[in-house]
Amino acid sequence: MIDSLKHQWFQLATKYTKDNILTESLWIEIKTQYELNARYYHNFSHIDAMLKQAETHKETIENYNAFLFAIWYHDIIYKPTKQDNESQSAVLAKKRLKKLHLKQNTLENIEQLIISTKKHEIILDKNKDNALLLDIDLSILGSDWKTYQKYTENIRKEYRIYPSFIYNKGRKQVLEHFLQRETLFFTQPYQSKLETQARKNILKEIELL
Structure with a gap:
């Protein structure tokens, strides 16, 4: 699974940068976070399941790459004792993905998609991707x-x-x-x-x- 996930990450990130060192460093950070010992559900298995479901809905997703980035980063910060995991994950996502030179509106879209997973309520009314992301996240x-x-x-x-x-x-x-x-x-x-x-x-x- 790890090799497959790494391949998918590189496929996505290299659409925006030719800097393989940057792509690798972002991957290492993602991998480190999702493989923390305290994660029993919010780990790479969860991300893998979401990515697979996203693939089956690819034709209906308006901004597929932004959708994938939101999946990758939506639980990157996860501490059960904290109440701001989603907002912290969104901040980190925006900070890291700026390095890939994503457009500002795309960064903001990803940020809002991630934040919406806190209460699992749609906050982007005109963005159909928001509804699908929440459904995939809670499909378990x-x-x-x-x-x-x-x-x-x-x-x-x-x-x-x-x-x-x-x-x-x-x-x-x-x-x-x-x-x-x-x-x-x-x-x-x-x-x-x-x-x-x-x-x-x-x-x-x-x-x-």
Whole structure:
């Protein structure tokens, strides 16, 4: 998987720069962050899954390269004890991608896409890519129960600093917030394919907390 991800990163980055040293240094930083020992879910497996889903929707994504950059950087900063991971990830993405000479409006688009993953709410109303990114990011919610259960176990490991009585309360609040939404997913393909299963999974997890 790592070799494939590195190849994909180089394919993307070298569209904007011929500086292989820069491309390599950015890759090393990305790799280092996503391979941190404390990451059990928000790691390269998550990025790989998102990139694969993005590929299947390539024809419907308005700014595909910006979409891919947003995937690469949306969880690059991830500390369970912090509340500003997404904004910090967005800041870092903008800082690093400036070196690739991306246009300012593209940088701002990537920044907003990343920030939107904090509350998983669309903040770019006229940008259909925003809805799809959020659906891809949360697609794990609509997986089969065994896969979903593994996901919940990995999330719990990332928050292992907290005792169960604190974690369970916070997790339940997050899950109930999702259930209160009219739909968990924003795009028709994800609604039709994953919505029902996602709600079943969430309800079952709440029962087990």
